[in-house]
Amino acid sequence: MRRPEETEKERRALTRLDKLESQSIFIIREAYKSFKNIGMLWSIGKDSTVLLWLAKKAFFGHVPFELIHIDTNYKIPEMIAYRDSLAKELKLRLVVGQNKKALAEKRTFPDGLDRISCCKELKTIPLRQTLDGSGNRRVYDPNRDVWEELETAEPYNAVIVGVRSDEEGSRSKERVFSSRDEKNEWDASAQPPELWNLYKTEFAPKTHVRVHPLLDWTELNIWEYIAREKIPTISIYYNQGNGKRYRSLGCYPCTNPVDSEARNPQEIIRELISGKFRNIAERSGRAQDIDGGGTLETLRKEGYM
Amino acid sequence: MAIAAAASSERMNIVITGHVDHGKSTLVGRLLADTGSLPEGKLQAVKDSCKKNGRVFEYAFLLDALEDEQRQGITIDSARIFFKSAVREYIIIDAPGHIEFLRNMLSGASRAVAAVLVIDAVEGVAENSKRHGLLLSLLGISQVLVAVNKLDALDYDEAVFNRIKKEYEAYLETLKVKPLAFVPVSAREGKNITESAPETPWYTGKTALEILDNFHNLPSNEDSFFAMPVQDVYRFSNDNDARRIYAGTIVSGEISSGDTVRFLPSGKEAHIKNIEVWNAPAKTRAITGEAAGFTLEEEIYVKRGEVMVKSGENAPVKTGDRLRANVIWLGSRPFRFGKNYLLKLGSAKVQARLEKIESFLGEAENGQYGELRRHDCGSVILSLARPITLSSFYDNASLGRFVIVDGYDASGGGIVLENLSAERTWQSMNSFEGLAAGGDFEEELFTLLKKYFPHRFPNL
Numbered sequence: 001m002r003r004p005e006e007t008e009k010e011r012r013a014l015t016r017l018d019k020l021e022s023q024s025i026f027i028i029r030e031a032y033k034s035f036k037n038i039g040m041l042w043s044i045g046k047d048s049t050v051l052l053w054l055a056k057k058a059f060f061g062h063v064p065f066e067l068i069h070i071d072t073n074y075k076i077p078e079m080i081a082y083r084d085s086l087a088k089e090l091k092l093r094l095v096v097g098q099n100k101k102a103l104a105e106k107r108t109f110p111d112g113l114d115r116i117s118c119c120k121e122l123k124t125i126p127l128r129q130t131l132d133g134s135g136n137r138r139v140y141d142p143n144r145d146v147w148e149e150l151e152t153a154e155p156y157n158a159v160i161v162g163v164r165s166d167e168e169g170s171r172s173k174e175r176v177f178s179s180r181d182e183k184n185e186w187d188a189s190a191q192p193p194e195l196w197n198l199y200k201t202e203f204a205p206k207t208h209v210r211v212h213p214l215l216d217w218t219e220l221n222i223w224e225y226i227a228r229e230k231i232p233t234i235s236i237y238y239n240q241g242n243g244k245r246y247r248s249l250g251c252y253p254c255t256n257p258v259d260s261e262a263r264n265p266q267e268i269i270r271e272l273i274s275g276k277f278r279n280i281a282e283r284s285g286r287a288q289d290i291d292g293g294g295t296l297e298t299l300r301k302e303g304y305m
Numbered sequence: 306m307a308i309a310a311a312a313s314s315e316r317m318n319i320v321i322t323g324h325v326d327h328g329k330s331t332l333v334g335r336l337l338a339d340t341g342s343l344p345e346g347k348l349q350a351v352k353d354s355c356k357k358n359g360r361v362f363e364y365a366f367l368l369d370a371l372e373d374e375q376r377q378g379i380t381i382d383s384a385r386i387f388f389k390s391a392v393r394e395y396i397i398i399d400a401p402g403h404i405e406f407l408r409n410m411l412s413g414a415s416r417a418v419a420a421v422l423v424i425d426a427v428e429g430v431a432e433n434s435k436r437h438g439l440l441l442s443l444l445g446i447s448q449v450l451v452a453v454n455k456l457d458a459l460d461y462d463e464a465v466f467n468r469i470k471k472e473y474e475a476y477l478e479t480l481k482v483k484p485l486a487f488v489p490v491s492a493r494e495g496k497n498i499t500e501s502a503p504e505t506p507w508y509t510g511k512t513a514l515e516i517l518d519n520f521h522n523l524p525s526n527e528d529s530f531f532a533m534p535v536q537d538v539y540r541f542s543n544d545n546d547a548r549r550i551y552a553g554t555i556v557s558g559e560i561s562s563g564d565t566v567r568f569l570p571s572g573k574e575a576h577i578k579n580i581e582v583w584n585a586p587a588k589t590r591a592i593t594g595e596a597a598g599f600t601l602e603e604e605i606y607v608k609r610g611e612v613m614v615k616s617g618e619n620a621p622v623k624t625g626d627r628l629r630a631n632v633i634w635l636g637s638r639p640f641r642f643g644k645n646y647l648l649k650l651g652s653a654k655v656q657a658r659l660e661k662i663e664s665f666l667g668e669a670e671n672g673q674y675g676e677l678r679r680h681d682c683g684s685v686i687l688s689l690a691r692p693i694t695l696s697s698f699y700d701n702a703s704l705g706r707f708v709i710v711d712g713y714d715a716s717g718g719g720i721v722l723e724n725l726s727a728e729r730t731w732q733s734m735n736s737f738e739g740l741a742a743g744g745d746f747e748e749e750l751f752t753l754l755k756k757y758f759p760h761r762f763p764n765l
Contacts, residue, residue: 014593
């Protein structure tokens with residue numbers, strides 16, 4: 001039996017999820033305070049949706065910046081429907097970038113390109129152009145409930161991104177405030193020191209900064225948080241009767257569902273702790289990671305998330 | 306076989322340090338593999354890649370995931386690696402040993418509460434073995450496990466182990482660091498890592514893993530005085546939201562609705578009206594570690610950088626504009642006298658100058674030192690352009706450590722040994738902020754000044 005003073009002590013301490021939540025909120029607030037024009041990348045996946053939720057927590061129900069989605073036009077269709085309905089429900093100002101030229105010219109996989117070049121054409125390039133303001137974009141205004149086309153916009157000084165260090169090797173090397181040069185490129189071996197939570201938020205003009213509030217979260221933490229907060233997540237993460245679900249979301253030509261019976265966040269948590277996925281990497285269903293060693297690292301140097 | 310830690314178990318940040326090639330990455334790779342903490346995909350991917358490139362698989366490759374690193378065969382940055390024992394989950398940081406990567410080692414070590422320091426038994430105590438020991442002491446990390454590695458190459462010779470232990474213990478003693486344990490290991494062969502090795506019958510202590518599991522997370526500050534650096538003040542007007550919310554992360558103690566709070570250095574007082582939350586049950590108390598937000602009964606003007614404390618609590622958090630500190634310099638340009646730097650502490654940012662170097666560890670030219678160069682460490686006195694709110698590192702870690710920015714470059718870090726504001730300069734006394742931070746007399750004087758010179762206090 002527990003002694004009463006232990007219970008009192010526990011009541012007065014944060015749980016591990018509380019600590020992760022608080023640390024991420026601290027980082028999001030720090031980022032918002034530090035940059036004039038900041039956005040948050042929202043891939044519609046579970047991690048960046050948790051990130052969005054943390055922003056709502058950080059700013060007490062408000063999301064005081066734009067959400068940016070790069071639409072490859074090959075996203076699993078449920079993702080787009082879910083995106084638009086959540087933007088409306090949570091009153092999010094949403095910016096959607098797309099490489100229309102590459103799509104029109106069919107410079108994509110599997111039609112004309114290999115997987116890696118396709119990622120570059122449909123993700124890296126439009127991301128870069130959306131961030132630097134040069135690319136065309138569709139913008140959802142939640143107050144008027146309308147979509148508008150914009151040719152160009154002000155560049156973002158910084159974007160908040162939901163990458164986690166346990167996902168993949170190069171992501172485990174990231175700083176929380178990570179600078180990119182004018183071409184949005186990342187030099188992993190020449191990063192500045194980052195001590196405690198005293199993040200350096202002073203950057204030379206024209207530097208573009210990626211902010212990573214979720215580095216310390218694991219896949220399991222993400223699902224524990226989704227379950228605790230009852231965060232609305234897209235249905236394709238769950239088995240809807242055919243014994244399959246997506247563990248990681250991407251474009252349909254390159255993302256495969258996994259065999260799983262998990263029908264809700266609790267069942268996914270059980271599967272991750274003691275079930276079949278205990279020792280299988282999360283991105284194992286993502287084909288572009290497997291084509292050649294260090295592929296994601298190559299993509300990330302050029303500006304991929 | 307994986308030892309799955311309970312989903313709700315605690316987590317500890319540890320750092321692995323030591324001289325280059327002494328076997329840090331191998332040790333971590335071993336810990337991951339021998340406890341079944343690796344995802345299946347990862348081990349296979351690394352093994353496949355070795356096969357493809359005609360290399361013999363090594364445990365260190367598990368960590369050196371970056372392409373660059375695999376080519377050069379050294380660890381460039383502090384990878385964050387997750388690792389589970391039966392007791393808890395670790396974030397294990399494989400800090401690099403090359404001296405030019407010291408900034409990465411520190412970035413890793415600053416998030417850690419305990420350290421494993423690896424020493425190659427063949428090579429013995431090396432330059433970075435010493436430097437890293439010093440840095441751990443400067444960062445306030447007192448739980449240190451020293452792994453004497455590569456003993457397989459010396460037939461597990463007890464005499465070598467004892468000699469290294471004696472030599473390094475003597476060095477750490479000069480730094481006031483007391484290692485909790487010395488363990489004779491072979492990371493490559495997996496000896497004394499997770500299981501006791503028959504090769505070292507003379508060693509009767511615990512395995513490296515058992516020692517890690519016996520380390521403690523830092524005592525949290527829940528029972529201590531209340532302090533919260535103000536991170537920002539929000540006023541979002543959309544959706545007719547009229548709240549003015551004072552936001553920040555509580556670094557120690559707790560606070561409840563109705564409590565009287567005081568902001569330092571301004572000295573302004575107010576009462577907590579409500580603890581604001583979103584998508585959580587309403588509450589009347591906020592505790593250490595929470596990223597919190599409050600509305601106040603009185604609409605006062607305070608800015609980021611002030612620290613909110615509880616009125617009536619005699620917190621060892623004071624305003625000050627001179628401090629004694631331990632500093633580690635990492636900048637490409639040296640830390641010099643007569644130059645302005647930016648010091649960041651808590652949520653405050655202030656101009657700072659190097660006033661005096663009291664003691665020095667580094668490469669002195671002809672025994673002389675007039676500056677701190679990259680990788681030098683020293684005990685220094687800093688003077689600030691205006692008072693900020695701080696404490697010694699030992700009273701409150703969060704308000705007792707800082708970074709120094711030179712231009713746009715994070716160039717140094719340190720911990721506050723002592724707030725020297727008792728020897729306050731005329732300049733700080735001459736500022737109203739400095740006055741407001743003092744005792745009763747100053748407080749009364751400040752009230753009178755506000756009454757008779759209201760135009761000097763437009764923000765009140």
